Amino acid sequence: MEGNLNLTLKIWRQKNANEAGKFETYQVSGISEDMSFLEMIDVLNNRLIEEGDDPVAFDHDCREGICGMCSMYINGSPHGPNKGVTTCQLHMRSFSNGETITIEPWRAGAFPVIKDLVVNRSSFDRIIAAGGFVSVNTGNAQDANNIPIPKEDADEAFAAAACIGCGACVAACKNASAMLFTSAKVSQLALLPQGQVERAKRAQAMVAQMDEEGFGACTNTGACEAECPKGISIENIARMNREYFSAVFAAK
Amino acid sequence: MSWLTKSLGSSLGKKLLMSLTGLFLISFLLVHCTLNALVFLQDGGETFNKAAEFMATNPVIRTMEIVLFLGLIVHMVDGLRLHFENKSKRPVAYAVINGKNSTWYSRSMGLLGTLLLLFLVMHLSHFWFNARIAGTIPEQMTMFEKMKEVFVSPIPVIVYVIGCGSLAYHLMHGFQSAFQTIGWNHPKYMPTIKCIGNIYAIVVSLVFAAMPIAFHLNLIK
Numbered sequence A: 001m002e003g004n005l006n007l008t009l010k011i012w013r014q015k016n017a018n019e020a021g022k023f024e025t026y027q028v029s030g031i032s033e034d035m036s037f038l039e040m041i042d043v044l045n046n047r048l049i050e051e052g053d054d055p056v057a058f059d060h061d062c063r064e065g066i067c068g069m070c071s072m073y074i075n076g077s078p079h080g081p082n083k084g085v086t087t088c089q090l091h092m093r094s095f096s097n098g099e100t101i102t103i104e105p106w107r108a109g110a111f112p113v114i115k116d117l118v119v120n121r122s123s124f125d126r127i128i129a130a131g132g133f134v135s136v137n138t139g140n141a142q143d144a145n146n147i148p149i150p151k152e153d154a155d156e157a158f159a160a161a162a163c164i165g166c167g168a169c170v171a172a173c174k175n176a177s178a179m180l181f182t183s184a185k186v187s188q189l190a191l192l193p194q195g196q197v198e199r200a201k202r203a204q205a206m207v208a209q210m211d212e213e214g215f216g217a218c219t220n221t222g223a224c225e226a227e228c229p230k231g232i233s234i235e236n237i238a239r240m241n242r243e244y245f246s247a248v249f250a251a252k
Numbered sequence B: 001m002s003w004l005t006k007s008l009g010s011s012l013g014k015k016l017l018m019s020l021t022g023l024f025l026i027s028f029l030l031v032h033c034t035l036n037a038l039v040f041l042q043d044g045g046e047t048f049n050k051a052a053e054f055m056a057t058n059p060v061i062r063t064m065e066i067v068l069f070l071g072l073i074v075h076m077v078d079g080l081r082l083h084f085e086n087k088s089k090r091p092v093a094y095a096v097i098n099g100k101n102s103t104w105y106s107r108s109m110g111l112l113g114t115l116l117l118l119f120l121v122m123h124l125s126h127f128w129f130n131a132r133i134a135g136t137i138p139e140q141m142t143m144f145e146k147m148k149e150v151f152v153s154p155i156p157v158i159v160y161v162i163g164c165g166s167l168a169y170h171l172m173h174g175f176q177s178a179f180q181t182i183g184w185n186h187p188k189y190m191p192t193i194k195c196i197g198n199i200y201a202i203v204v205s206l207v208f209a210a211m212p213i214a215f216h217l218n219l220i221k
C-alpha cells in the first residue's frame, strides 16, 4: 500500500512507568491515505525494528472501534481530529502531505503511562467492579415480552451501553474526570428493570471508587461528549448525579 | 450526620455545593440588579435611595445578607478547592491541546471567578464596607450620591466593566452548569435553560456595566 503522504511524527517515548519520557521526531514517507492511523504507526515500527530500534509501544486489539484500546492523543485531540471515531478508525486522508503530527498518551494521574503511548486503564475496571453489575438472580432467559420495557428506555440504555471504556473522555477533560464513563455505566443499568435492586448502592459505590482512583470532578465543559467516539451524552452525567443524590439523601 | 459530610466531601458533593450556592447567588444578583437599575429612572435617585434605605434597614434583608456572605464564602472556598484538586489530577500536561471541544469560558471558571473576587473586594470596599461597617459615608450622603462620587474617576469604571465582563462569561457557563449538576438535564428543558442562562448572563452584566459608565459620563440626573 504505497501512497504519497510524507509526514513528520512527534511521538512521546517513555521506557517505563518510572522513567521520564520525551518527544522523539520521526519521518515517514510514502504513506497511503487509505491507511488507518495505526497502520501508519505499523509502517514506522517495521522500519524501527529493521533498524534495530525499539518500536513505539501502543495499545490496540480489534482495529474496528469496539475494544477501546487504541488510546492516542493526536494533535491535541483524543483519537485525532475526526468526530465519532477511535484511532483505529481514523484514516490518513484526514491529514495532509508535509504535516507534523504530535502523538501523546492519555494524560491523567489515574491513567499512568506504562510505556510510550500505552497507559494503564485498570482504574476503569475497578470502577466497574465497584458496582457496574447486577447480582440479583435473573434466572433463565425469559419470553421476550415477560418484562415490559418501553422502547425509549431500551434505546437510552443501549446508547449508554455503547461506551467502550476507551478513556477518551478522561483524556479530553481538563479535570481528567471520569464522569462520562462512570455515568454511562450507571445509566445502562439504572434504566432497566434488572438494575433497580442495587440502584442506590451502585451509584454510591461507583462514584466513591471513581474518586478513590484519583479522577477529577466534572465542571460540565462538555469536552468529553464532544470527543467520545461513541457519542455518549452528558445527559448520563446528570442522571448519575440524580442517582447519587437521591441515593445519598433518601437511602436509610 | 457523617453520611452528609462524607457525601458532600465526594466529587459530586463538592459539585452540588457549587451548584446550589451558585443558584442562590444568581437569585441574589437578580434582586441586586433590578434595584440598582432604579438609578436609571432619572429622578435624582429618589426611588433608588428609598430602595437602598429599605435594604439597609429591613431585618429580613439584613439576615439574608449574612446568609449571602456565607453562600459566597462556600462558593469561593469550594470553587478554589475544586480548581486546585482538579488541576492535580493531570500531573503531566499535554504538549498540544486543541480547544475546539468546549468553550474557553467553560474551561476558565476558576480564572473568571478569581477576577470576580478581585472586583468584589473593590466593590464591597466602595459601598458595602463604607456604608455598613466603617460608617465613612456621611449621614447626609445618599447611596446615589456615593455612586456618583465613586465613578468620577475612570479607574473604578474600568475595573467595574472588566468585572461585569467576567460576570457575563462566568454566568453563561455557570447558569446551565448548575442545572446539569443537580441533575436537571432533560432534552425538553435543557435548551430553554441554556437560552435563559445566556440571556440572564448578558442582560444582568450589561445593566450592571451601564451604571458606572453612565455615571462617569454624567448621563444620570
Ligand code: SF4
Pocket: A068, A162, A163, A164, A165, A166, A167, A168, A169, A170, A180, A181, A184, A224, A227, A228, A229, A230, A231, A232
Ligand atoms: S464515555 Fe465515550 S469516551 Fe468515555 S470511555 Fe466511554 S466510549 Fe470512551
Ligand code: FES
Pocket: A059, A060, A061, A062, A063, A064, A065, A066, A067, A068, A069, A070, A086, A087, A088, A089
Ligand atoms: S483497536 Fe479496538 S477500538 Fe481501536
